Amino acid sequence: MAVAALRELREKLDRHFPDATPVPRRTTDGVATGIAALDAVLPNGGFPKGRLSVWTPNGGATAVLRAACLSVIGRQERAAWIDGQGTMAGPWWEGGPVLIRPRSRVHALRAAEVLLRSGGFALVVVTGVEPEGTENVRLSRAAHDGGSAIVALTPNGATAALKMSSSIAPDEYVWLRGPFGEPATVDSVAVHVRVNALGWNRRTRLVLPVSWHVVRSAMSPLLADRRGMTRPAALRMSA
Amino acid sequence: MFLCLQLSEPASAVRCLTVVPRVVADHDIIWCDVRGLPFETTIGRLQTIVTEQPGSWCAMGIAATPVAAHVAVRQARHRQQTLVHVPDGTDRAFLAPLPIDVLYPDFKVANLLDGAGVETCGDLAQLTRESVEIRFGAAGARLWRLARADDPRPIFGSVPRALPSASIEWTDYTLRRAERLLFVINALCGNVCTTLHARGEGAVSMTLRLSLANRTTFEYPVRAARATANQNAWIRLLRLALERIILTDAVTGIALHVTLTGALGGTQGDVFDRGFGTAHATEEAIAHILDDQGAVVVEPENSSHPLLDRRTTWRPIDASQAVGRHTEQQLARASRRPNDPVLSVLTGNVIATSASPTVPTLTLQLLPTPLRITVSTRPHRDVEHPAMYRDGKQTHTIIESAGPDLASGERWSAPYARAYFRCINDEGTLVWIYRDVRTNAWYLHGWWD
Numbered sequence: 205m206a207v208a209a210l211r212e213l214r215e216k217l218d219r220h221f222p223d224a225t226p227v228p229r230r231t232t233d234g235v236a237t238g239i240a241a242l243d244a245v246l247p248n249g250g251f252p253k254g255r256l257s258v259w260t261p262n263g264g265a266t267a268v269l270r271a272a273c274l275s276v277i278g279r280q281e282r283a284a285w286i287d288g289q290g291t292m293a294g295p296w297w298e299g300g301p302v303l304i305r306p307r308s309r310v311h312a313l314r315a316a317e318v319l320l321r322s323g324g325f326a327l328v329v330v331t332g333v334e335p336e337g338t339e340n341v342r343l344s345r346a347a348h349d350g351g352s353a354i355v356a357l358t359p360n361g362a363t364a365a366l367k368m369s370s371s372i373a374p375d376e377y378v379w380l381r382g383p384f385g386e387p388a389t390v391d392s393v394a395v396h397v398r399v400n401a402l403g404w405n406r407r408t409r410l411v412l413p414v415s416w417h418v419v420r421s422a423m424s425p426l427l428a429d430r431r432g433m434t435r436p437a438a439l440r441m442s443a
Numbered sequence: 444m445f446l447c448l449q450l451s452e453p454a455s456a457v458r459c460l461t462v463v464p465r466v467v468a469d470h471d472i473i474w475c476d477v478r479g480l481p482f483e484t485t486i487g488r489l490q491t492i493v494t495e496q497p498g499s500w501c502a503m504g505i506a507a508t509p510v511a512a513h514v515a516v517r518q519a520r521h522r523q524q525t526l527v528h529v530p531d532g533t534d535r536a537f538l539a540p541l542p543i544d545v546l547y548p549d550f551k552v553a554n555l556l557d558g559a560g561v562e563t564c565g566d567l568a569q570l571t572r573e574s575v576e577i578r579f580g581a582a583g584a585r586l587w588r589l590a591r592a593d594d595p596r597p598i599f600g601s602v603p604r605a606l607p608s609a610s611i612e613w614t615d616y617t618l619r620r621a622e623r624l625l626f627v628i629n630a631l632c633g634n635v636c637t638t639l640h641a642r643g644e645g646a647v648s649m650t651l652r653l654s655l656a657n658r659t660t661f662e663y664p665v666r667a668a669r670a671t672a673n674q675n676a677w678i679r680l681l682r683l684a685l686e687r688i689i690l691t692d693a694v695t696g697i698a699l700h701v702t703l704t705g706a707l708g709g710t711q712g713d714v715f716d717r718g719f720g721t722a723h724a725t726e727e728a729i730a731h732i733l734d735d736q737g738a739v740v741v742e743p744e745n746s747s748h749p750l751l752d753r754r755t756t757w758r759p760i761d762a763s764q765a766v767g768r769h770t771e772q773q774l775a776r777a778s779r780r781p782n783d784p785v786l787s788v789l790t791g792n793v794i795a796t797s798a799s800p801t802v803p804t805l806t807l808q809l810l811p812t813p814l815r816i817t818v819s820t821r822p823h824r825d826v827e828h829p830a831m832y833r834d835g836k837q838t839h840t841i842i843e844s845a846g847p848d849l850a851s852g853e854r855w856s857a858p859y860a861r862a863y864f865r866c867i868n869d870e871g872t873l874v875w876i877y878r879d880v881r882t883n884a885w886y887l888h889g890w891w892d
Contacts, residue, residue, distance in 0.1 A: 238801040262872060264805060266892040271803035278801065282725060289811070293889070294743030294755025296806040302765045304732065305757060306739050315732045315739070324725030372871035374842045386824070387845040390865065390873060390891075393805060414805040414873070414891060417751070 226402035227252045227365045235327050235353040238275025239268065245399050245406035251327065251353040251366065256344040258361035261334070263370035264395035265357055267412055269329045272355075273301040281326035284319050288312035289332025296415060301329075309333050313343070320346035320354055328354045336360035367400040377414075390414040444482070444531075445598060447512040448473040448493070449502040449520050455493045462488045465599050472516060476599045477505070486526065501525065508534045510594040514545045534592035539565030546589045549582045556583075564590040607638035607646075610698035617656050617693030621685050624653075624694060628681050629674075631699045636674040639701070645670030647703040649677065651684060654696030663688055668733040669726065669762050670705030676727075680734055722766050730762040740765050749850045750859065752809060752888070805891045807875060813886035818876070829864055829876055834887055839868040851880070863888070 218225050227247045234250030236243050243249050251257050251272070259265045273283035277300035284302040285292070288309060297303065302325075306312040312333045319328050320343065328347075335343060335356050340363045347354045361367040376394040379387040395410045446463075449472050450456060456473045459466045462485060465476040477485050486503065493501045504515025506529035515527040515537070529537045538545070541564050543556055559578065561567050567575070567590040575587040588594070609631040618624055628651070639646055648666040655661060665680045681699075729740055738759030748754040816834050820827035828844045846864035853859060860880035867873055873891040878884070 239803060262870075262890070262892055264803070264892060266808060267803040267805045270806070271801040275801045282721070291808040291810060291889070293751060293807045293809045294757070295745050295751065297743050299742065302729065303741055304739050305741055306736060311736050311739070315736065318728050318731050318735075322721070322724045322728030324721035324728060374867050374869060374871045376871070377843075377867055377873065379843070379845070384824075387843055389845065393873075410803070412803050412805050415807070417807075 227255060227404065235272070235276060235281075236279075237268065237272035238278065239271060239410065241408050241410055242268065242397060245397070245408045247366065247399075247401050247404050251355055253326075253353045254348045254351045255353065255365035256340060256347055256363065257353065257355045257366035257368065258340075258358050258364040259355055259367075260359045260369035261331075261357045263372050264393070264397075264410070264412055265368075265370055266331065268370070268395075268397070268410070269331075269355055269357075270298075270301075273327060273329060274298060276327045277301065279326075282324055283327040284325045284329070286312050286316050286319075286328070286330045287332060288330065291332060295417060313339055316343060316354065316356075317346045320350045320352050323350035323352065325350075325352045328352055330354065330356040330358075332357070334358040334360065337362075340364065365401060368397065369400075370395050370397045372396070389416055444477050444505055444507060445509050445512040446475040446477045446486075446489075447504045447506075447509075447516040448475060448489070449516050450493055451499045451501065452493075452496060455496070455499070458492045458495075459489060462492060465602075467598055472513065474509075474512075474598050490525065503527070505529065506534050506537070507531050508592045508594045509596050509598050510534075510546070510589045511537055511592050514538060514541060517545065535568065538590060538592055539563065539568065543567060543586075543590070546586055548586050552579050552582045552586060555579050556586075604642070606701040606704060607635045607642070608698065608700040609634040610652075610696065612654060612696030614695065617695055619693045624697065625678075625682055625685060627697055628685075628699065629678055631697060632677050632681060633674055635699055635701060636672050636677060639672035639704070642704075643707060644704040645672045645707045646677070646701045647705045648701075649681075650700045650702050651681060652698040652700065653688075653690065653694050654698075655690060655692040656695050657692040659691070661688070661690060664702070668730040670707060671727075671730065672707060673727070676731065676734065679731070683734075726762045726766045729765045733762060749852055750861070751807070752813075805873070807889050808892050809889040810887065813877070813888045816876070816885050816887045818878075818885040826862075827878075829866055829885070832868075832876065832885065832887070839870065839874075841866045841868055843867045847878075 232248060232252045232254055234246060234248030234252055236250035237246070259269070273285060276283040282302070283300065284304065286304045286306065288306060290305050292303065304315050306315050312330065313335060316328055316330045319325050330343075333356070335358055337360065340356070340360065343354055343356065344363055372393055372395055378391045378393065380389045380391050382388040392411055392413050395412055397408050397410060399406045448456070448459070453468065453471070453473070456466055456468055459473065459475055463475045463477055463480065467474040475489065486505070490501065490503070493499070502516050502519040502524070503526040504512045504517070504519055505526065506512040506515050511529050511534035515529050519525065519527040542562060543553070543564055543566075546564065548556065556567065556579065567587055570587065572584060572587060576584045579586070611627060611631065618627070635646070635649070646667065647670045648664060651663045651665060653661045663684050665684050667676060667680060671677070733740060741757040741759050744756045744758050746754050746756070814834060816832045818829045819831040821830040826847055828846070829841050831838060831840050833839075844864050844866040847862035849862055851860035858881070861877040862880055863875060863877045865873060866876055874887060875889045877886055877888055879886065
């Protein structure tokens with residue numbers, strides 16, 4: 205009897221407050237990330253449309269979200285990336301998502317709201333801003349109005365429908381070593397991703413390659429000294 | 444009706460503009476546009492104006508076609524009459540008895556016509572076009588049309604439509620508060636935008652003109668990122684403009700003029716493009732952000748500078764470019780991967796719906812300004828490697844480090860010499876640290892994420 209009453213109550217709540225339905229009930233569509241291992245642990249096979257998802261910064265979050273944006277573009281939909289802190293390095297930016305570099309935190313949030321309400325973007329990613337409290341509520345409403353999925357890199361996810369975090373253990377980096385055994389280049393890294401929603405708790409492990417660029421323009425660590433600069437004392441001592 | 448004038452003083456043609464709306468000077472004759480004007484009154488006023496000077500004269504020819512009006516003015520001059528009026532519908536009959544020379548035929552054609560016994564315009568007009576074209580060529584065919592009073596010359600071009608504007612002035616009171624001004628501007632903007640909608644155009648720029656109580660005017664140009672007739676978009680821009688304006692006195696009148704318009708039409712889309720349906724809304728949203736925040740929608744232009752932070756120039760793009768890149772990028776990717784099942788849709792190879800998997804890669808995130816840190820070092824193979832650093836908030840132990848990667852240059856302008864280290868800290872973050880060799884200071888430049 206109690207089970208029947210509970211089911212009836214749940215149906216009534218779903219009917220009267222459809223937007224409050226937990227994501228795992230699969231009442232909303234998902235925006236697939238294009239990463240099979242991650243999509244498998246997301247409640248709807250992707251980031252929920254019309255809902256706010258939050259991802260705790262660092263731990264490979266940017267890499268995964270950039271891949272998700274490119275996957276969205278590959279499906280002929282639109283994605284936008286709001287780089288609130290201006291940390292995106294130009295050489296690694298692959299065209300596709302609309303890149304916005306706002307001048308301040310408030311501008312970043314306003315831009316996110318406008319893009320979400322337009323309904324023209326399948327996925328909007330907000331980084332470097334870390335929205336909190338009422339800001340998250342406002343972004344949730346905008347996402348609901350436009351039907352877009354939004355992922356904000358923030359540890360503040362009280363009102364989010366989906367919470368994600370990722371971490372990298374220091375010993376999970378795979379180094380390519382030089383001829384003397386010293387570390388030369390990071391080849392790949394294992395990222396542990398945790399996905400939480402109401403009634404949903406999943407984990408997965410992703411192995412991501414690490415991109416690198418050649419900065420070496422001098423073959424000797426003492427080259428700078430040859431150009432008229434003083435040698436550090438430590439180097440003089442060790443030499 | 445076309446009115447053709449021949450004046451003793453061609454300079455007095457300027458005065459005709461006080462009577463008729465448009466005047467065109469063509470060599471020794473003047474064309475006046477009298478369409479829609481009362482015939483007798485206009486002729487009388489024109490005659491009065493151009494013969495004000497003692498001893499001056501004028502000849503007028505008026506007809507429904509330019510060629511007949513042109514011939515009529517010469518007839519008037521020849522007969523020393525003031526006016527030769529060709530009634531409506533009689534242009535061809537007027538030309539028929541006149542010699543073919545009144546049409547100024549080409550010398551060769553004139554010879555051919557003379558040889559064929561064609562002497563008057565009527566003789567030429569009664570021939571068939573085919574026979575004229577075969578015997579006298581294209582120039583003969585053109586002359587044949589003129590002889591039939593068929594003259595398609597556009598003497599007066601189309602009248603450019605005035606750009607929409609709205610204004611209001613008041614004398615009983617003055618306005619000082621921005622909210623009240625905005626209330627009035629909103630009404631004016633509504634009228635302007637309604638007119639723009641009716642014309643199927645959007646405004647690219649408008650000018651807000653404020654009449655002040657001290658009898659001066661203040662003009663402020665407002666420009667949108669794209670052509671739009673959206674009242675909300677323009678009110679947003681005008682509100683921003685009002686916030687920036689400092690007026691010297693109270694306002695007694697407001698005028699809003701459109702100064703530049705553009706087409707509102709959208710581009711043709713691809714039926715397989717899922718984003719096409721929302722392209723307009725997307726463009727509007729990006730234009731909104733551009734209007735609000737300036738050039739914040741960007742794309743990188745990378746050089747080969749040794750320093751990453753000096754390698755990239757962020758180039759602003761406009762709303763249509765941002766939306767257009769959506770398809771351009773897909774086409775570019777399709778050209779790189781011709782067998783891609785989704786992207787080949789755009790190139791017409793295969794129709795499929797599943798997306799190709801994307802490989803996420805940890806890439807460098809650069810701090811806009813390198814963060815000064817305190818570093819403890821340990822010697823390793825003749826080089827001091829960072830062992831621990833403090834970034835102002837907390838201290839991190841470095842588990843492993845690789846480097847140094849040396850970059851130095853620009854000795855004559857802004858010299859730099861940096862020794863970069865890639866380090867894994869105790870939180871598992873791969874950070875990018877460098878020592879400025881010139882100052883021996885340590886900086887955190889970025890991290891991989």
